[in-house]
Amino acid sequence: MDAGEQAPYEDQPEELYERRTFTIDSGQEPMRIDKWLQQRIEGATRNKLQQSIEAGFVTVNGFGVKNNYKIKPGDHIVVLSFTNPEHTEVKPEPLPLDIVYEDAAVMVINKPPNMVVHPGIGNYTGTLLNGVAYHLLEQNPGITEEELPRYGLVHRIDKNTTGLLVLAKTAEAAAHLAKQFFNHTVERKYIALVWGDMEQNEGTIVAHVGRHQRFRKMFDAYPEGEHGKHAITHYKVIERFNYVTLVECRLETGRTHQIRVHMKYIGHTLFNDWEYGGDKILKGTIYTKYRQFVENCFALCPRVALHAEILGFQHPVTKESMFFQVPLPDDMRLVTEKWRAYIKPVG
Known part of the structure; x- marks a missing residue:
């Protein structure tokens, strides 16, 4: 992507900063x-650049610099900048937030299902970021998006995915966290229920993820790398239920819909993922009783069965290793128990 170019919102990866490099x-x-x-x-603008340099969003040869630093031949400059093509105003709203951890620099939130992370076309209110903005302004009435872009959001998860998100409370913390996401040092593990009985107990999926060539609201896997962006997902089987499998997915990269696209690519679409065909019976019998059972499962978990269970990162101030884990939400827990009971031998 060129220095002045921005991709549409849907093309943005989970990390909401882009990196520009200059030599x-x-x-x-x-x-x-x-x-x-x-x-x-x-x-x-000069003022915005100076704020970014002071916060640590600009490095020269791997190190932070001051605004008065004078470039010289051979310098390698890296600039992290927030990708926000819509420039939608974030209206503070008093929304309930499940805050798992908070201090002066960061906050970790357990996002519920059916909540969009940040405002955009069709979703201007009721998003997680609307609630975060209200929360931060109560603590610091003087804070603005000018000094803390998007109120510290550095990554996102889909509307119907549940689980952990980390947000920065200062520009310096945002720069530090953004660098960790770029360097793939943030630990992120998801729990997914997928269709089919997976052949391997564990494995790694390497395939570019990019916009679908025909259906522009969807994404697709490109194993030859002809489209999209480099993406790696590591998976491990947790429990098998004959027709579906509970798996752990560890992200090495963070692309839009990465787990959903990668699992479909290897033949194991996520359970009840309507965008990728997982809301149909993809494995199992033809009997009416089984069809009714699956439909009951869909009703019990009326969304894609994906949960961001684990999040680990280095604290931007103390440099301490932070680790958070949240249990499966009720809908995924109940549908998993239902499948477990379904395959349990009688007697």
Whole structure:
């Protein structure tokens, strides 16, 4: 992606920052870094760049610098910038938030199903970020999106996926967390119920994930890398129920719909994932009793069966290793118990 180019919202990966890199030419005269970047990043203001540099969103040769740093030939510059093409205003709303952990720098939230993470077309209110904005403004009435873009959001999960999200409460913390996501040092494990009895107990899926060539609201796997972005998912079987399997998925990269697309690619579409065909009976018998059982399961868990169970990262201030785990929400727990009982031998 070019320096001034932004992809549509749906193309953004789970990480909501993009990385731009520059290498200074051999003939470049010394120049302040903020001034040099302003000339090369479309729409960037000097003030905004200075705030980004101070917060640590800009590094030179791997290290943070001051605004008055003068670039020199051979310097390698990395700029992290928030990708927000819609520029939708975040209206603070008093919404219930399941806050798992919070301190002066970060907050970890357990997101419920059917909640969009941040405002966009068709979802301007009632999102998790509307609630976060209200929460942060109660603590610090002077905070603005200018100083803390998107109120510290550095990654996201789908509307119907439940589980853990980390948000930054300062620009410095946001920069630190964004770098961890780019460097793939954040630990993220999901629990998914998928169709079919998986052949292998564990494995790794490597296939680019990008927009579907025909159905533009969907994504697809491109194993040859001809489209999309590099994506890696590691999986491990937790429990087998003959027709469906409970699996653990560990993300090495964070692409939109990555787990859903990767599991479908290997023939194991997520249970009740209507966008990718998982809301139909893909494995099992033809008997009416079985069909009724599956339909009852769909009603019990009326969403894609995917939960962000584990989140681990380095604290941006203390540098301590932080680890969080939340249990399956009731809908996934109950549907798992129902499948377990269904295959249990009689007597």
